[in-house]
Amino acid sequence: MMNAKTSTQALPGQRQTKQRALVYEVIRESKGPLTVPEIHVQVRQTMPRTGIATIYRTVKLLHSSKWIQAVTMPDGETRYESADLGHHHHFQCKICGEVLDIDHCPMSLAPGAELPGGYILHEHEITMYGICPRCR
Template sequence: MSAAHRHSHDHEDDAPASDEGMAPEGAIGTRGTRQRAAIRRVIDESPRPLLPAEILAVAQQEVPALGMATIYRNLKLLLESGAIRTVELPGAVARYESARHAHHHHFQCRRCDRVFDIHACPGDLSGLAPAGFAVEAHELTLYGVCADCGADAAR
């Protein structure tokens, strides 16, 4: 197989099973491992930010031999490439979501601890800042009970 054909070949099943021989970090999406492709797919298709253990559980359905060390190694590479981003809430373990999402906020259930996306924003919050301060960005997290936990409590 020629070098040009090898680099344009992007079939997951043909990718190496380890990180050995990988493309440079800047080329994560061009020739990732089967494991990385599964991890990326889980994150991209999730409607909410996921904990590493949640990513592992779903990705193992596609790649049963996947382990937590591989999850963390690939999360680091996907973060460095800008494909995913971290969702960090006070007092909580970091979760991961696709960088494809536009600006949005989050809701954390106080019963099940899951975090959900809120695809709405109150807009410019600079009026809340003290005089002379310049707001550069904002994050908003709502806390309460998710629909699943609320339904369970109503039973």
């Protein structure tokens, strides 16, 4: 068929929409918050021609639209996760750097708790470190 090829080619706008949906899906399906280069690696498995600049642009857009939120790790690294996650913490492998979500909260002081001296707790962040199954 002469026009079989043109029918599979997406218009620039369609390609952008597909990339945006794919970036969000990669972030939402992940077991932990991802860096932009990690998102890039996964997006390229489906859309191999996607450049890292496109990922940066798309992540910025999803972040400003509040679909995703930024996670600043204690070492200063920025990662991204879906904005609809409940209270959770992070575990980072000290060897490969992979970050995993931990739904279990080890802290007994809940937000709103009063601390000695009249201080009221609003929130807490806990980052755990260890070794992942692949690095063991």
